[in-house]
Amino acid sequence: MPIKILKFGGTSVGSHLAMEQAYRIVQQNTNGNKLIVVLSACSGVTDTLLKISEMCLDSNRTETNQLVEELENRHIQLIVDLFRDGYKTAQCIKTVNFIFESLKKLIEGVRILGEITPKIVAEILSYGEILSTNIFYQYLLQKELSCYLLDAREVIYTDNVYLNAKPDLAKISLNGTKITNIFKNYKIIITQGFIGNWSKETTTLGRGGSDLSSALFGYSIDAHEVQIWTDVDGILTADPKIIPNVQVVRKMIFEEVGELSFFGAKVLHPETIKPAIAKNIPVRILNTFNSKFEGTLILPPDRAKELTxxxxxxxxxxxxxxxxxxxxxxxxxxxxxxxxxxKNFPNLIFFAGNSNNFYAIIKGSILSNFLHELLQTEKIETRTVEIIAIVGNQVLRAQEEEQNKIYEILTSFSDYLALPFPLIVSDYSLLLVAKPTLGMDLLKESHSILFS
Structure with a gap:
């Protein structure tokens, strides 16, 4: 039976309405599949827990205690809004109260010891995912969906860099047998994103860690697909804040995601899905609140022929x-x-040269006096420009129709360009170099030509 990983981000479990929708998505995917459902903390909770960890040692305890109380009340209200059964509501609130008592004891222990370490911070941060998964697990039981609540730390083994831990893929792969055994009795496993385990101590995988968790669970069990449910329809052809008529990219390969991230697009970070891609497991980006839309499918490189x-x-x-x-x-x-x-410019994003000349792009508009003098000493010319990156697959091997689109941009909008030719970064991207203040206009015109 196929195994799917369904990961729900913070906004997808951030309210009772979002959790109800997540439940419907889980229910729809149960037919013919086994599921591992990976949850983030409710939106904003990890930031609050981080703030609590930073304030633990403050002499004034009132604000810290107030933050903990507000967090507890938020989760209790979530339960009240989510559950319809008075007895089940009380049972779930009892569980959440127990979890918060544990958190309060941990905070008090920090105060007594008078120090807080990365190990303790990781332990505090883990409570967000522990809370969301316990609530969602009990909600699914109320809905008569048989499921198993798995502590992610039983599978996701890491090193001991507590707040940015590196997964131990060899151990995680071996731990897949634990999941196989659970699947003998259950079709649905609920577990936490973001958290892991080193020698029975809690670690966290850093920002974006829940996406990484979903890929790691997929890696451990050779899943058929990893689904990342968020609050957008998928990866878009451009920023919708700039261009209103953007389209969703239906399919792209892993390398393209890496290029998007490199140039600053706020998309899935490529490092978080590497474990899935390593085992040729496709990753799909989907919208919890538009669940019928097919989203963006990120494919391993050997499936590039499926791209349009x-x-x-x-x-x-x-x-x-x-x-x-x-x-x-x-x-x-x-x-x-x-x-x-x-050596001198960490924001160097492009360089190409030959025996006659070279061109380079340094992201950002301000150079320090030292660096400016360095360039002057070497008699290197500098110009302020604006950069548009075009990301795709095998851009150097584009067919004539696609090449003509680039040619149309270069000729029709030559007045916008600081360079009359594109800069080829790799097989997966090229840069258009626009004159100052004209980059946005060139972006809009280019989008119209490429995606009309």
């Missing part, structure tokens, strides 16, 4: 510095300048 078209998304990278220099017989070679720029 070459160009899939545009990003306004922003104001940058275009660096260039003509090389002559007296000049140092391009390799020297690449090393020079790479």
């Amino acid at each position: 078209g070459v160009f899939h998304s545009l990003i306004f990278v922003g104001t940058s510095v275009l660096v260039s220099k003509r090389l002559d017989t007296d000049s140092k070679d391009a390799h020297f300048y690449f090393n020079l720029l790479q």
Whole structure:
């Protein structure tokens, strides 16, 4: 029977209405599948827990205690709004009260010891996911869905970097047998994202950790698909705040997600889905609140032939510095300048050179006096520009129809361009270099041509 991983983010479990919708999605996926349901903490809860951890040692306990009380009341209200059965409501509130008593004792222990360590912070942060999964588990039981509540720390083994732990893939793979045994009696497993275990101590996987958790569970059990349920329809052709008529990218490959993230797009971070891609498990981005929409399917590279078209998304990278220099017989070679720029400019996002010249892009508009003087000493030219990244698959091998679209952009809007040609970053992206203040206009026109 196929195994699916369904991960629900904070907004997808952040209210009783969201949890009800998550339940419906789980129910719809039970037919013919076994499910591992991975939950984040309710939206905003991890930030509150982090604030509590930072305030534990304050001499004034009132504000810390108030934050804990507000958090407890929020979860109790969630239960009251979610459950319809008075007895089940009381039972779930009893569970949540017990969890909060444990949290309060942990905080008090920090006060007594007079110190807080990353290990303790990780323990405090884990309560968000423990709370959301306990509530959702009991809600599914009330709805007569037989399921098993699994502590993620029994499967997700990590190193001991408590607040940004690295998964131990070998141990996690071995722990897949625990899941196999549970599936002998249950079709649905509820578990936590974000948290892991090192030598029976709680660790956390860092920001975006719940997405990583879903991929790790998929890795451990060789799942058929990982679904990440969030509050957007999928990966878009551009930022909808800039372009109102954006489209959802139906399919893209893992490398394209990496390019989007590299250029600053707020999409799924590629590191979080690497374990799934390593086992050729497709990852689908879906909208909890528009569940009938098929979203974006992220495929392993060997399934690239399933993609439609070459160009899939545009990003306004922003104001940058275009660096260039003509090389002559007296000049140092391009390799020297690449090393020079790479060493001194962490925001270097592009470099290409040959025996005649080189071009480079440094993201951001302000150079320190030292770096400005360095470029002047080497007689390197600089210009302020705006950068648009076009992300796709095998951009260098685009068919004539797709190449003509790029040519149309370059010729029809040549007045917008600081360079009359695109800069090829990789097989998966190219850059358009616009004059200052004209980048947004070029982005809109380019989107119209590429995705009309």
